[in-house]
Amino acid sequence: MPRFYLDAPLASGHALSLPESLARHVQVLRMQPGEAITLFNGLGGEYAATVTAMGKRNVDVEVGGHDPADRESPLQTVLLQAVSAAERMDYTVQKATELGVSRIVPVYSQYCQQRLSGERAEKRLAHWRAVAAAACEQSGRTRVPQIDPVAPLADALAELPQLDLRLLMSPVGAVPFRSLADRAGSLAMLVGPEGGLSSAEEQLAIAAGFTPLVLGPRILRTETAGPALLALAQARWGDG
Known part of the structure; x- marks a missing residue:
C-alpha cells in the first residue's frame, strides 16, 4: 500500500485535501476513489486513509484508523x-x-x-x-x-x-x-x-x-x- 508523509495534523474521521505535490504523486500512481493509502506525519504511528475524490489538481482523502506502529530504533x-x-x-x-x-x-x-x-x-x-x-x-x-x-x-x-x-x-x-x-x-x-x-x-x-x-x-x-x-x-x- 502506498505510504505518504504529510506535514500536517492527522485525526481519524477527518477529510482533507492533499497538498499539491503529494496530490501529484497520487495521480502519477493512477489511483482511483475508493483506493487505500497510508499517511503519517512523523508524530508517531500511521493512519489508514481512503481516496474520496480525484481532480486535475486536487486529491481528497478521508482519514481512517490510527495504527500506533513504532518502527524506530532504540539506538x-x-x-x-x-x-x-x-x-x-x-x-x-x-x-x-x-x-x-x-x-x-x-x-x-x-x-x-x-x-x-x-x-x-x-x-x-x-x-x-x-x-x-x-x-x-x-x-x-x-x-x-x-x-x-x-x-x-x-x-x-x-x-x-x-x-x-x-x-x-x-x-x-x-x-x-x-x-x-x-x-x-x-x-x-x-x-x-x-x-x-x-x-x-x-x-x-x-x-x-x-x-x-x-x-x-x-x-x-x-x-x-x-x-x-x-x-x-x-x-x-x-x-x-
Whole structure:
C-alpha cells in the first residue's frame, strides 16, 4: 500500500485535501476513489486513509484508523556528515534514514568542496529533508529524522549532546569496530568530506571525546562511510 508523509495534523474521521505535490504523486500512481493509502506525519504511528475524490489538481482523502506502529530504533544516533557533492549527500541522507538515524548534522570542514549560504543553503536543507521524508515513506519509518542547518564543524562539536559513544571515521584510526563497548544506547558519528578531515580537525574531534575508528583496510567514500557504520551500529546495539 502506498505510504505518504504529510506535514500536517492527522485525526481519524477527518477529510482533507492533499497538498499539491503529494496530490501529484497520487495521480502519477493512477489511483482511483475508493483506493487505500497510508499517511503519517512523523508524530508517531500511521493512519489508514481512503481516496474520496480525484481532480486535475486536487486529491481528497478521508482519514481512517490510527495504527500506533513504532518502527524506530532504540539506538539514538547522530550523524555529523561533512557536506559533499549533491548526489553523494543525497545518498547519505537517504541511506542513513533507511538505517534508522535519529539526527543528521551537516557540517562544513576545511576540505568541503561545496559551501552554501543564504537562500541556496535553505533550499538545500529543504531538499535534504524531502529526501529523508521520501526514505521514510519507502522504509516504513513513522518518524522523520531531524536534519539541522549546516554548521561549521567546531560549532557542531561544541553543541553536541551527551552520548554514550563518539566515533570518528578515520583511515588512520587506531581502534577497530569490534573493540568497542558491548552496550551503547546512543552514539555520534563524524564523517569527513571527499578530501577527508584535516589533521587539526581530527584533533579537534578527539579533544571533544571522539574515538578514531576504522572498519577495515579499505578507505570508504564519504557517502558510504556513514551508512556503513550505521548498519554495524544497528546490528550491534540497535534493532538489527
